[in-house]
Amino acid sequence: MRKKPNQPRKHDVVFGGQNPPPIDAAILGGIEGVKLRLANPEVEVRVAALKEAINYGDAGIDLIIKALQDESGQVKFTAYDLLKDRTELKVKQHLANFLFFEFDVITVNEFGQEISRDCYVAEYFIEDLGNGVFLEMVLIPGGTFIMGSPQNEKGSSICEIPLHEVKVPPFFMGKYVVTQAHWEAVAALPQINSFLDPDPSSSKGSSLPVECVSWDEAIEFCARLYQKTGRNYCLPSEAQWEYACRAGTTTPFHFGKTITSELANFGYGIYASEPKGTYPFKTMPVGSYPPNPFGLYDMHGNVWEFCADDWHDNYEGAPSDGSAWQADNTPRKVVRGGGWSIHPGCCRSGFRYWSDRSNKHRGRSLEISFRVACPAERIN
Incomplete structure (x- = not known):
């Protein structure tokens, strides 16, 4: 979510000493004018109204508290931000479960040159897994997007069509892929259906992605999290994953028209006209590269990520509601995002691939991990 100054727009309240208002602008003052603007569909208008509401005592504070539930x-x-330093008891009670973080979002052109850097914010909550291990879950706002890749996009394939509109309800998604520290903590929880090796990964490091795990083991991980927390943790659907990766963008990558080795961990080659980079050819600690506009890290490269869906050869008949597309529990499961040994074209937002649920297909077990999702219910 972008956080930057905004210019006055249509329907803004205009106060004395400012430029003349538009003919159809609402010229209202006082708390009633603030209330009217807080019901405006324009985000910028509601933001401006909140900043005015702080001047109206308890009535204004109540309006700002109500805005904590805004879409x-x-x-x-x-x-x-307006409430965080206030000392009133009612304010502290409402803020107890709200956390936000700020981050820079980078956009590049086809030459890999940075053309913009903007400050964004996202809401999240923290799941305490014990022993100093925490799982950070970022709120992904609901919305509608076009899933798939246009046929003129470099590297696109027939499995990425037809383009289709999908409506995705809000949900929480892991800020990072599951790390080896996360995995070890959850593997120590009581077993639900199957055993989890607490140390399955080839590359070792608590902040490295867990790998050498299967789709079924990822499901067991989610089941144990559910038993511990009461929250319905799961693998994201393929639609949720792509929606979260794109984060409102329509370019091949959420970074823009290409990626570079400074933006993501991939194996070799160039995608557009960017210079050749340097490539680690191994997993890197989560969060080593810049996030996308939703505040998610490493959505391009580093490790492939399991989704909940069974593999389908294209999108004919795919769900339009953001749910997982599951057939007869086939052995092939969708993986997304690309990995550390792969060409950048396979790390595109729309790129699709599959792995056997046992994660032994074509030796990709060293590069496949997952991140978790859960419903967007208010966290208590």
């Missing part, structure tokens, strides 16, 4: 992350962050 817009930018509005919620503005409300949080």
Whole structure:
């Protein structure tokens, strides 16, 4: 969610000493004018209204507290920012479960040159797994997007069509893929259906992605998290994954028209006209590269990520509601995002591939991991 100054727009309240308002602008003052603007569909109008509400005592504070439930992350962050230093008991009670973080979002052109860097904010919560291990879950706002890749996009294939509109309800998704520290903590929890090796990975490091795990083991991981927390943790659907990766973008990568080795961990080669980079040819610690506009890290490269869906050869008949597309529990499961040994074209937002649920297909077990999702219910 973008956090940056906004210019006055249509329907803004205009106060004395400013430029003349548009003919159809709402010229209202006082708390009633603030209330009217807080009901405006324009995010920028609601943000401006919140900043005015702080001047109206308890009535204004109540309006700002109410805005913590706004559908817009930018509005919620503005409300949080206005309230976070206040000492009233009612404010502290409402803020107890709200956390936000700021981050820079980078966009590049086809030459890999940075053309913009903007400050964004996202809401998240922290799941305490014990022994100093924490799982950070980022709120992904609901919305509608076009899933798939246009046929003129470099590297696109017939499995990425037809383009189709998908409506995705809000949900939480892991800020990072599951790390070896996360895995070890959850593997120590009581077994639900199957055993989990607490140390399965080839490359060792607590902040490295867990790998050498199967789809079924990822499901067991989620089941144990559910038993511990009461929250319905799961693998993201393929639609949720692509929606979260794109984060409102329509370019091949959420970074823009290409990626470079400074933006993601992939294996070799160039995608557009960017210079050749340097490639680690191994997994890197999570968060080593910049995030996308939703605040998710490493959505391109590093490790492939299991989704909940069974593999289908194309999108004919795919769900339009963001749910997982599951057939007869086939052995082939969708993986997304690309890995550390792969060409950048296979790390595109729309690129699809599959792995056997046992994660032994074509020796990819060293490069496949997963991140978790859960419903967007208010966290208590």
